[in-house]
Amino acid sequence: MNDKHSKPPEVISSAQNPRVKQWAELQSRKGRDKSGRFIIEGLHLVEEALNSELVPPETVVYAEDRKAVCAPLLARARAAGIECVAVAESVLAKCTDTLTPQPVFAVVPKLPWRLSDLMKPAAAGTASALVIAIDGMQDPGNLGTIIRSADAVGATGIVLGKGTVDLYNPKTVRSTMGSLFHLPIVSADLTECLPQAAEAGAQVIGTSLQGAVPLYDCDLRPATWIVIGNEGQGVSEAVSERVGRHVLIPMQGRAESLNAAMAATVMLFEAARQRGF
Structure with a gap:
């Protein structure tokens, strides 16, 4: 039958x-x-x-x-x-x-996260708050790599600023290797949310080649938001004005700079090291 x-x-x-x-x-x-x-x-x-x-x-x-x-x-x-x-x-x-x-x-x-989900740790002023803010990044592979690195160190979230490649671009999704499901990721105007994070007790830092403190001399144990810019142009002027402290990643070799995703990874793992990771 x-x-x-x-x-x-x-x-x-x-x-x-x-x-x-x-x-x-x-x-x-x-x-x-x-x-x-x-x-x-x-x-x-x-x-x-x-x-x-x-x-x-x-x-x-x-x-x-x-x-x-x-x-x-x-x-x-x-x-x-x-x-x-x-x-x-x-x-x-x-x-x-x-x-x-x-x-x-x-x-x-699509993921249901909101910016308020990231502001809570900063508001508490806890050392666990570690957020990556992306300003105008265009390469989906770079964004995916940063998401994986943030996931690897237990970061509390990621903010995608204006002009950044779509999180749900198929290449971005593939390059996250599933990490996009593991931590809050939201889109927001960085010129608005960075001051909010600072007011809530987080330090806002970014990379710069001029007049910057060496990364390894910067205390990354407090609540921290790390700003990473466009691959070619770096952080925009409008967003840079909202960065409270600029740091330099020391390099002994002859390379002028690091890939944006690699720079973000170095900073994330340094923050994790300082926090006893």
Whole structure:
């Protein structure tokens, strides 16, 4: 006797399917902003999303021809009541950003964090407050690297200022390796929120090549916001005026400067070292 529940799932194979069109729209910032959702690609990122109680996936989409690779993940998603949809490889390619598509992607709501979530530690004046503020960074890989570094040292959050690449850009999402689910990340006007952080008791520091204190002479144990600028232009003048202290990363070699993501990583780990990490 056939059980209707044992029938194989319907496989979406047409790129003209309305749902496929909706998923494909999430490749653009306009589409993501309109729907309030974004796409994560690959087994690792989908697993990280399933581990997140904050924003679990709404839908998991997988290649029918490669479902064996996804079987444990799909079983877990179904057990959590998450919709799982089988598609053809051509549909997977249309909805994802990678040259060689991963066997699975998921549709996830945007993170719900607000700036007030980051102001609470600063207001308390605790040593645990450690925030990275990004001013106009354009490279998604750099942003993803900073998010991973901030996650690695247990930073309390990240603020994305005006002109910064979209957090939900597929390349940014991939380069975070799931760390975007581990700490608060918000968008805000740095010219407004940096003074608020200072008033709440945090020190606001940034890097500079002129007239700056060496990083290793700077006490990073108090509540601290670290400002990192654009890859080519650095911190904008308007934001720099809101920085309370400029520091210099000492270098013994002949390199003129560090990549923005590397500079942020050095500063984050120095703060962690001083705090007994």
